[in-house]
Amino acid sequence: MGETMVPANGVDLCLETFGDRDDPTLLLIGGATGSMDWWEDGFCRRLAAGARFVIRYDHRDTGRSTSFPAGAPPYTYADLAGDALGVLDALGVPRAHVVGLSMGGGLAQRLAVEDPSRLRTLTLISTSATPTAETGPSSPAGPSSPAGPSSPAGPSSPAGPSSPAGTPCLAAAADDTDWSDRRAAVDRLVADVIAAGGRVTAAEPHLRRIAERVVDRTTDLRAAQTNHYLAGDGEPIRDRLGTITAPTQILHGTADPFFPMAHAETLAREIPGARLIPLAGVGHEYPPPAVWGIVIAELLRHTA
Helix, strand or coil, rough: CCCEEECCCCCCEEEEECCCCCEEEEEEECCCCHHHHHHHHHHHHHHHCCCEEEEECCCCCCCCCCCCCCCCCCHHHHHHHHHHHHHHHCCCCCCCCEEEECHHHHHEEEEHHHHHHHEEEEECCCCCCCCCCCCCCEEEEEECCCCCCCCCCCCCCCECCCCCCEEECCCHHHHHHCCCCCHHHHHHHHHHHHCCCCCCCCCCCHHHHCCCCCCCCHHCCHHHHHHHHHCCCCCCHHHHHHHHCCEEEEEEEEECCCCCCCCCHHHHHHCCEEEECCCCCCCCCCCCCHHHHHHHHHHHHHHH
């Protein structure tokens, strides 16, 4: 199915599906500021070829989904988690295998804690544990919140500040970019991916093609690069990770400059029965093509 707009959780969200609706559903939840384009077409098609019904979607304030004025998001991370459920509801899917990356991993943790009946399995990529009030923003025990990119207000990190949203992100300097200038916007998105990447990050021409698509599809780039940082956290769930019952696997890059492997190891300890799979040479990024074989095999194994 091509791109489709659906009403979900009080907003309109743009989604796309791959594969047969009769196959097990695999819902991909992206990171903050990220439209669904970063879950690459080829990646989704290969998952679908493994007999999975794959869903990707634009978060609110990204891509073609509902956009709010830059700097004034009227929602919290709990609302963003509700959007994921709204996508499933719009497609008539009662339960799904949920895959969350970075901020999306924080949202997926929230779903696993608060709506366990909607998850078949849980996969967390490039993320960290959500915090209790006592958890410091840079501790291996968990960053400052549900693992989303950062805002300019937070403390410093190896590659940029971190924020109330959770994960650090180079877009913290978004105000330095003229997001109305297509070339400047594309250059900035590519530079951010490369700076956060690792030894196997895709080459610049490959990233530029994705970034051009992101820029051309996005309603308001400044809102997309700003509002997720400013959204409220919602009710903390860190102390409830031990209640997660969904079978869980954690895929984490060994070269992640924002969340070193200690974050993934902490998640693996706190979520009962979780399995940790290191991804050699991968940074803080969507799975690059160099590791698609490993990531797709693990996803198909876990969701069998």
